[in-house]
Amino acid sequence: MSAIAAALGVSAATVSNALSGKGRVSPELVEKVRAKAAELGYVPSLTARALRTGRTGVLGLVLPDIANPLFPQIAQAIENAAANAGFGVLIADSRGDVGQQTEAINRLLERGVDGMVIVPRRGTRIADVGCPVAVIDTPSTPGNTVSADHWDGGAQMGRHLAALGHRKVLLIGTGSSSNVQNDRIGGLKAGLGADVECETLWIEKVEALSGKGCPLGLAAKAKAGFTAFAAVSDLSALRALTELQRAGIRVPEMVSVTGFDDLVWSPVVTPALTTMRMDMAKIADLAVAALTGAIEAAGGNEPGMAGKVASGRDRVPMQLVVRQSSGVPNSHAQTSTIKPTAGELTR
Amino acid sequence: MSAIAAALGVSAATVSNALSGKGRVSPELVEKVRAKAAELGYVPSLTARALRTGRTGVLGLVLPDIANPLFPQIAQAIENAAANAGFGVLIADSRGDVGQQTEAINRLLERGVDGMVIVPRRGTRIADVGCPVAVIDTPSTPGNTVSADHWDGGAQMGRHLAALGHRKVLLIGTGSSSNVQNDRIGGLKAGLGADVECETLWIEKVEALSGKGCPLGLAAKAKAGFTAFAAVSDLSALRALTELQRAGIRVPEMVSVTGFDDLVWSPVVTPALTTMRMDMAKIADLAVAALTGAIEAAGGNEPGMAGKVASGRDRVPMQLVVRQSSGVPNSHAQTSTIKPTAGELTR
DNA sequence: GGATCCTGCTTAAACGTTTAAGCAGGATAG
DNA sequence: CTATCCTGCTTAAACGTTTAAGCAGGATCC
Missing domain, CATH: 3.40.50.2300 (Response regulator)
Structure with missing residues (x-):
C-alpha cells in the first residue's frame, strides 16, 4: 500500500481511504489509486486489517x-x-x-x-x-438458529406413504438421543395419521444386543405385515433396502423404503431411493x-x-423427492423391471 | 500482554521472551510470567503474531x-x-x-x-x-506429494479375486479421466493376472447414452459369464450391488462385488462390502x-x-478389507443366509 | 472583507506481537 | 586493576492496515 502511495506522491492514509471509499478523496485520485493498485498487483493484507479492525x-x-x-x-x-x-x-x-x-x-x-x-x-x-453463534439443529431445540423443518419433512413423508396405501409402517432411527431424528419420527407419525399402525426401531438398541452392523430382522417385519420402512436417514434406508433385497423381498413391489437427506448415492442405487431433501x-x-x-x-x-x-x-421446508423405492404396497403382479424414473418426480 | 508486563513491572518484550523461551530471561521470572499469564487468562493474539511474523x-x-x-x-x-x-x-x-x-x-x-x-x-x-503446496492425488501423477498407493491397492484386490477363483471380471469405473481410477484399474488388471479375462465399464460413457442413474446392464454381464464386479469406488460398487440384487442375482454366492475407499455405509449394507481402505x-x-x-x-x-x-x-499402502460381498463364484448350493461377519477380516 | 464552512489531503497513533540492538552491572580473565 | 564477557533486562522499531484529528486553501456567506 505504501508503494502505491509513494508512486502517486500521496500518503498511505489517502490510498486506504480511496480504496475503501470512506474518507474524503477526490474522484480523480480514487481512479488513479485504483489503477495503480491494479498495476502493482496490490493485495491488501487481511492480517493487518484484522489486527486493526478486530475482525x-x-x-x-x-x-x-x-x-x-x-x-x-x-x-x-x-x-x-x-x-x-x-x-x-x-x-x-x-x-x-x-x-x-x-x-x-x-x-x-x-x-x-x-x-x-x-x-x-x-x-x-x-x-x-x-x-456470535448460529446453531443448526432443529426448530424444536431451544438454542436453534436455523435448520430444516424436520418435523414437517416427516409429516410430508408420512402423508406420501399413507396416500400410497400403507397401513402398517416401521419407523427406523439410529438412536433416540437425536433431536433431529425425534422430530422426524414425530412428523412421520403425524403425517401417517391415526389409522396407520406404527412401530419405531432404534438401530443402536438392536446393535447393542447383536453387535455393530448386525441384521435388523426386517424380513421378519415384512412377514409380520409391515409394508413400509421409513428410515430417518438415507444411511439407515440403504441398510434396510439391501437387507430386504437380500432376503428376496422386492422393493417397491412388496414393500416401500424411504429415507431422509438425499445423500449422493441415493439416486443411483436400484431402486433409487425416495427421500426428503433439505435446502x-x-x-x-x-x-x-x-x-x-x-x-x-x-x-x-x-x-x-x-x-x-x-x-x-x-x-x-424440506422437499419430498419421490423416486423408485416407494410405491403401492403388495402390487405383486408387476413386471420385474422397474419403470424408468423419467426425470425425478419432486413435489 | 502489556497487562502482564505492567503487573510484574517488566517490559512487554520480556514477557514475550519469557513465554516463547527465546531471549535471555531468568528462570524465576519466566515462572512468574507464566503464573501471571494463567491468572489473567492471557490468550495471545494470533492475528498480531501473524502480522509480525508473516505466518x-x-x-x-x-x-x-x-x-x-x-x-x-x-x-x-x-x-x-x-x-x-x-x-x-x-x-x-x-x-x-x-x-x-x-x-x-x-x-x-x-x-x-x-x-x-x-x-x-x-x-x-x-x-x-x-x-508451499502438498498435492494428494496418486503416485503416478507428476506433481504428487503423497497419496495412497492406488495401483497396489488395485493389485491387492485383483489378487484377492483371482485367489477366490474368478476368471472373468468386470472392472467398473466412473470416468477414464481420473488418474486415481486409472491407477486402480491398472493395478486390478495386474493383480488379476494374465489368466483372467477383464473388461472395463466406464459409467460416464453409458450414462452419456442412457441418462444419469440409468441401469448399467450388469445382469446381462452376469449372464455372459462375469463372476466378479470390481468397482473402483464404493459408490459404484453400491450401485452395482443393488442393481444385481434387484435382478435377483445373489451376492456373493453367484457373483462378487468389491469397491474402494471404505465409505461409511460400506460395512452396514447387506452383504457388507469388501473394499480397499486408505490410511x-x-x-x-x-x-x-x-x-x-x-x-x-x-x-x-x-x-x-x-x-x-x-x-x-x-x-x-492400502488395506484390503474383506467382508461379505466377495466369495467363491457360483457356489449356488449355499444356504440363503449369509454367514455373520465375525468381526472384520482385514489383511 | 472578515468569519465560517467545506474539500482534499496529511499526520500520527493504534492494533498486539516479535526481535534486533543496546545497556548496566557483576563475574571472569589477564 | 583494568579489559572483556556474560547475564538479564529495556528500548524501539517493525509488520500493514484503519481512522481520528488536523490543516491549508478556496468557496460561501453576510
Missing part, C-alpha cells in the same frame, strides 16, 4: 463428526454462503465427546473467528461462547446472514453483547 | 468437490493432523471447473495461508502458487509434515522458494 473475516464451522455423510452438503453450503459474504471458513471437528466440542470451539476462538456456525452433537447444548443452500444462507448481522451489530472488539443469534425464519 | 498458522484445504463422499475422511484426517501441528484449516471448495479451483486457491492465498494441501480436480495440474490419517500426517517442513524452510515472508513440496515417502 478476521473468518467464520468457524464446528461439526459433530466430520465423517458424517451429511457433512459434505453442509460444509459445501456454508463455505459457499460464507464466500459470498466475503468470509473464509475455518473447520473444526468435534469428533468424540462433548469435551472435544468445547475444545474445538476454543481453538476457533483463539484464531479470532468473527462468528461460528455450530452443528451440535446429538443432545448437547451450546453454552454462551465469546462470539442446505438456504439454511446456510440464513445462518451466515444471521451471523453477519450479529457481527455487524456487535461492532469490532467489544467482547460484550456477544451471545447467541436470533433469527426470524428459523425453519426452512 | 498465520493456517493451512488451506482445496477440494475438487466437497460433495464427494470421500471428502469427510480427507477433511477429518487433515484437520486432525493440522490441529496436532498447531495449524488451523481453512476450506475452499473448487466446485465446478478448473477456473473455480484457481479462484479458490487465490482466496486462500489472500487470507495468507502458510501452505495448502490440494486434492486436484480430475486430470488438472497445479500451477506454481505462491506458497487417510497417515496420508494427512505426511502431507501436513511435508508442508510444515517447507514452511519452516521457507522462513517468514520471503516469497522466494515457494514452490511445491517434495516428500520422501509419497505412497502409503
Whole structure:
C-alpha cells in the first residue's frame, strides 16, 4: 500500500481511504489509486486489517463428526454462503465427546473467528461462547438458529406413504438421543395419521444386543405385515433396502423404503431411493446472514453483547423427492423391471 | 500482554521472551510470567503474531468437490493432523471447473495461508502458487506429494479375486479421466493376472447414452459369464450391488462385488462390502509434515522458494478389507443366509 | 472583507506481537 | 586493576492496515 502511495506522491492514509471509499478523496485520485493498485498487483493484507479492525473475516464451522455423510452438503453450503459474504471458513471437528466440542470451539476462538456456525452433537447444548453463534439443529431445540423443518419433512413423508396405501409402517432411527431424528419420527407419525399402525426401531438398541452392523430382522417385519420402512436417514434406508433385497423381498413391489437427506448415492442405487431433501443452500444462507448481522451489530472488539443469534425464519421446508423405492404396497403382479424414473418426480 | 508486563513491572518484550523461551530471561521470572499469564487468562493474539511474523498458522484445504463422499475422511484426517501441528484449516471448495479451483486457491492465498494441501480436480495440474503446496492425488501423477498407493491397492484386490477363483471380471469405473481410477484399474488388471479375462465399464460413457442413474446392464454381464464386479469406488460398487440384487442375482454366492475407499455405509449394507481402505490419517500426517517442513524452510515472508513440496515417502499402502460381498463364484448350493461377519477380516 | 464552512489531503497513533540492538552491572580473565 | 564477557533486562522499531484529528486553501456567506 505504501508503494502505491509513494508512486502517486500521496500518503498511505489517502490510498486506504480511496480504496475503501470512506474518507474524503477526490474522484480523480480514487481512479488513479485504483489503477495503480491494479498495476502493482496490490493485495491488501487481511492480517493487518484484522489486527486493526478486530475482525478476521473468518467464520468457524464446528461439526459433530466430520465423517458424517451429511457433512459434505453442509460444509459445501456454508463455505459457499460464507464466500459470498466475503468470509473464509475455518473447520473444526468435534469428533468424540462433548469435551472435544468445547475444545474445538476454543481453538476457533483463539484464531479470532468473527462468528461460528455450530452443528451440535446429538443432545448437547451450546453454552454462551465469546462470539456470535448460529446453531443448526432443529426448530424444536431451544438454542436453534436455523435448520430444516424436520418435523414437517416427516409429516410430508408420512402423508406420501399413507396416500400410497400403507397401513402398517416401521419407523427406523439410529438412536433416540437425536433431536433431529425425534422430530422426524414425530412428523412421520403425524403425517401417517391415526389409522396407520406404527412401530419405531432404534438401530443402536438392536446393535447393542447383536453387535455393530448386525441384521435388523426386517424380513421378519415384512412377514409380520409391515409394508413400509421409513428410515430417518438415507444411511439407515440403504441398510434396510439391501437387507430386504437380500432376503428376496422386492422393493417397491412388496414393500416401500424411504429415507431422509438425499445423500449422493441415493439416486443411483436400484431402486433409487425416495427421500426428503433439505435446502442446505438456504439454511446456510440464513445462518451466515444471521451471523453477519450479529457481527455487524456487535461492532469490532467489544467482547460484550456477544451471545447467541436470533433469527426470524428459523425453519426452512424440506422437499419430498419421490423416486423408485416407494410405491403401492403388495402390487405383486408387476413386471420385474422397474419403470424408468423419467426425470425425478419432486413435489 | 502489556497487562502482564505492567503487573510484574517488566517490559512487554520480556514477557514475550519469557513465554516463547527465546531471549535471555531468568528462570524465576519466566515462572512468574507464566503464573501471571494463567491468572489473567492471557490468550495471545494470533492475528498480531501473524502480522509480525508473516505466518498465520493456517493451512488451506482445496477440494475438487466437497460433495464427494470421500471428502469427510480427507477433511477429518487433515484437520486432525493440522490441529496436532498447531495449524488451523481453512476450506475452499473448487466446485465446478478448473477456473473455480484457481479462484479458490487465490482466496486462500489472500487470507495468507502458510501452505495448502490440494486434492486436484480430475486430470488438472497445479500451477506454481505462491506458497508451499502438498498435492494428494496418486503416485503416478507428476506433481504428487503423497497419496495412497492406488495401483497396489488395485493389485491387492485383483489378487484377492483371482485367489477366490474368478476368471472373468468386470472392472467398473466412473470416468477414464481420473488418474486415481486409472491407477486402480491398472493395478486390478495386474493383480488379476494374465489368466483372467477383464473388461472395463466406464459409467460416464453409458450414462452419456442412457441418462444419469440409468441401469448399467450388469445382469446381462452376469449372464455372459462375469463372476466378479470390481468397482473402483464404493459408490459404484453400491450401485452395482443393488442393481444385481434387484435382478435377483445373489451376492456373493453367484457373483462378487468389491469397491474402494471404505465409505461409511460400506460395512452396514447387506452383504457388507469388501473394499480397499486408505490410511487417510497417515496420508494427512505426511502431507501436513511435508508442508510444515517447507514452511519452516521457507522462513517468514520471503516469497522466494515457494514452490511445491517434495516428500520422501509419497505412497502409503492400502488395506484390503474383506467382508461379505466377495466369495467363491457360483457356489449356488449355499444356504440363503449369509454367514455373520465375525468381526472384520482385514489383511 | 472578515468569519465560517467545506474539500482534499496529511499526520500520527493504534492494533498486539516479535526481535534486533543496546545497556548496566557483576563475574571472569589477564 | 583494568579489559572483556556474560547475564538479564529495556528500548524501539517493525509488520500493514484503519481512522481520528488536523490543516491549508478556496468557496460561501453576510
